[in-house]
Amino acid sequence: MIKSRFYIVIILLFFSCFSVVSQTRKQLELQRKQLKKEIQQVNKLLFKEKKKEQNALDDLKDINKKIDIRNKLISTINLEASLLSKEIKKNKKKQVVLNKKLTDLKTDYADMILKSYKSKSQQSRTMFLLSSQNFYQAYKRLEYMKQYTSFRKKQGEEIVVQTDLVQKLNDSLLYKKREKDTLILSEKDEKLIIESDRKNQEKLLSTIKKKESRYKRDLKKKISEERKVASKIDKIIRDAIAKANRKARARLKIKPKSTKKNEFILSPEAKALAAKFELNKGKLPWPVKEGLVVRKFGKQRHPTFPGITVNGTGLHIVTSKAINAQAIFNGVVLNVLVNSGGRKNVLIQHGNYISSYNNLEKSFVKKGEQVKTGQKIGAIFTDKISGKTKLIFVLFKNTTRLNPSSWILKR
Template sequence: MSFSVFSQTKKELESQRKKFKSEIIKLNKLLFDEKKKEKNALEDLRDIKQKIDVRNKLISTINLEAKFLSKEIKTNEIKLEKLHKNLADLKADYGEMIYKSYKSKSQQSRAMFLLSSQNFYQAYKRLEYIKQYASFRKKQGEDIVIQTDFIENIKDSLVYQKRVKDTLILSEKNEKQQIETDKKKQENLITKIKRKEKTYKRDLQKQIKAEKRVANKIDKIIRDEIARANKLARAKLKSKSVARKKNEFILSPEAKALAAKFELNKGLLPWPVKEGLVVRKFGKQAHPTFPGITINGTGLHIVTSNGSNAEAIYNGEVLNILLGSGGTKNVLIRHGNYITSYNNLENSFVKKGDKILTGQKIGKIFTDKISKKTKLIFVLFKNTARLNPASWILKR
């Protein structure tokens, strides 16, 4: 049982290592490949910090994997030592048995051994003994062959394990060198930011206020859409006394079923992009550079490849399409009493009232001309309450 758990843990570490390596490749592709016309030191610093964090996780995983291999190698070396001793004992016993057999159990002595029996029963028992002795001798020889093969397998396993460990140690060394390079860039950016700290802080505060205004505007539009949808629902039901709470959708049986299915898929819903990297998480969080400044992630900020499209994460209906100050679009899709928001689109392939299917392309994501980043802001609501989208989509 302990060996099974040990093997499973090693497999998990190997899987983690591959995941972090893949994430670093994705980071380099999505955040560092494109040459920017104008550099934003704060953004660059955040990107480098994210890459350093992933590299540190990768190094920790490599260290754990190397420790497991060291333990495995030590166990196999002890096992090999015992096997060699057992094999030596087996060979010694077998040699002694063959020698005694040669001295005392010639064909003539075997015949005499049988003929000197006092009765038929004793002769039968002596014959059985001779057969068993011959069978035992054969088994001893087979055991020596099996034990020798087993030792060779252990030796091969040790050679492979030592080679893997050497590769891991070399990989760790390379990752540490990369971190040192990234840390030098990080220090240069921090120095640059400190020279213009007031300007960067002022711009940051403006950005935070602008994001808050946009969030409030979206909140109001959603409240208005809920009120409009509820008015239509009451008219359809021909009743003004339909039980409801403030700012919550009145759900038809179909809408209830859709919302229930949406909830059942929590943690299993697809990403709104084919390939993406989260650069800002959901919720309030301290700014990575300026202590005392808090930023609020209304959803997930996902950087993706240039030319990518946003895709619906579930069946639904287009609730509204909002126009941003820079001409970008935000498509709101209703799934019962849940709403998904696909913000920062260059254009939209859908219109208000359209029925949408899971995976359907919603619109092309806008690529910033200066930063060269293609970023989708993905937000999830239940009625008017914002939820953490990371808890609803598949983990990558």
């Protein structure tokens, strides 16, 4: 009985260890699937369209992203394979324990059958009962025979259970070994693809080095233009706040000194909308159905020229052709701006929050229009040279830019 309990404790410990490892491996499996999905998106959104004109800097950035994701995938595969190895090792130890228990059970059962057989050959059950000195002894002997028969039956059932456990464990080990072999093969395939990508990366770096001064000049010009556009948008928002607040002050008879500069004076309805917007932080939908972030929010060193800093005013999201920009929350169209190239930027106000959808070819909404969450607000522009369809998504609280990644759903 003590021996049986000892085995049960050992098995429970093994199973508890296995569940912790399994949980971690499930997370890695999900991460691996997510990275594979991301690689498919990279290939679809950044490499599917044949570019009419080569831009080595842009191409290098794309291939760097591809390599980076594949490296993450290889790292995840290695971790997953490592955990599988540990699981297989633990399962083998568990198999030894179970096999030992099964052998002990079979030996005990065989001894019991042998004793039972000898007992039957020496005297029958009836004689065993009739030879009792009194009724109480006969009753006790009868109970003993019942318990003995029951114990034999339980041992037989336990042997069946343990045999089944050992078989399932053997099947599990075989499956895990196959799973590990598949992961190792997958890792080899990914490494071969990275090797090919690295060759292309080296070619692009060589091209850039030959014309480095030209690329730097063009890049600085582009950064300067982005700054000017951002400043214009900032001014437009400040002007819109000032205009809205003048009307609000006149309506509510509020003195200018009692309100903060560059902050919306909110009506009770607008306050409620802003509060709902805040409650949905981290749960807001993406401004596109599918997309890949190619530039993050905030200041970041340029991947090719470390001396140059790029400022991400929001998220640059590459998506598929014919995918429209959609509102991330209920609100009212604050403005529809048009740049020198004819591309549009829709600004939607959600209380004292503003979401900006820039680089649109067409706008489906107009100033002052009420919009709903998920409503299509414009067709995103597709660059004929690069073949990319890119939305620039920016988020404000009054005039302060926010990191949209903290507000929209994680993908």
